[in-house]
Amino acid sequence: MHSELVDTLRCLSVHEESWLVVAADETDGRHIMRGLLGCPVCHARYPIEHGIADFSGGARVPVALDTGSVPPGEAAAVKLAAMLDLTDPSGYVILVGEWARLGAALREIVPVMALAVNPHPDAIIGGGVSGLTTLDRIPVAASSARGIAFAPPGATDEQPLELSAALGAVRPGGRVVAGIDVTATDDVAVVARDGEHWVATRTSGAPMIRLVRGRA
Ligand SMILES: [Zn+2]
Structure with missing residues (x-):
């Protein structure tokens, strides 16, 4: 988990949106490879091991998904950069599942920060690619990501990460x-489609989560 992305992480518990504090036991450059994220509101704890923060309560370790639709490699990374409209390195993008395998190659093209969610076990974590595992929500600030490459969960997944829930992390127009x-x-x-992928922008059709802070 890159220290810059820690500010974007949010506690999953039901209370007013809260950032997390981090205690690092082992770092590699600006990546926290082992440590602990803690919520100052509800005291929930989210451990970081091998650079990957666990927001799944230990339920989800990085596992292989068998969709097989994303061949890793430079050409695939170039296509992904184009699909995500990465003309500059600002902000961060979310790479779900096997898309995370392209994270390192993507950063060779555009040095954008990447957050790998439920990453494929082959994904290289570090060097600007952060990782986390989670269940049905992505624990980041609402509308904070500039884009997302989404991959479906496994068929037997009991708390799958659905596209509509994942989109809450993406800014409108992302x-x-x-x-x-x-x-x-x-x-x-949807703005473009070929035989393998579709590219879209997030519309404001999804109801935004409103946080009520006391009485108006
Ligand atoms: Zn909390």
Whole structure:
């Protein structure tokens, strides 16, 4: 977990949105490879091991997904950079599942920060690619990511990360990329499609989560 992305992480518990504090036991450059994230509101703890923060309560370790639709390599990374409209390195992008395998190659093209969510075990974590595991939500500030490459969960997944829930992390107008095996939802506007992938922007169709801080 890159120290810059720690500010973007949010506690998953039901209370007012809270950032997390981090205690690092082992670092590699600016990446926290082993440590502990803690919520100052509810005292929930999220351990970091091998650079990957665990927001799944230990339920999800990086596992292989068998969709096989994303061949890793430079050409695939170039295509991903184009689909995500990465013309500059600002902000961060979310790479779900096997898209995370392209994180390191993507950063060779555009040095954008990448957050690998439920990363494929082959994904290289570090060097600007952060990792976390989670269940049905991505524990980041609402509308904070500039784009997302989404991959479907496994068929036997009991608390799958659905596209509509994942989109809450993406800013309105941000890019959304997925394989054609993923059904586009009402909260995206598809702008391009080929035999393998579709590219969309997040629309404001999804209800925004409102945080109420006391009485108005
Ligand atoms: Zn909390």
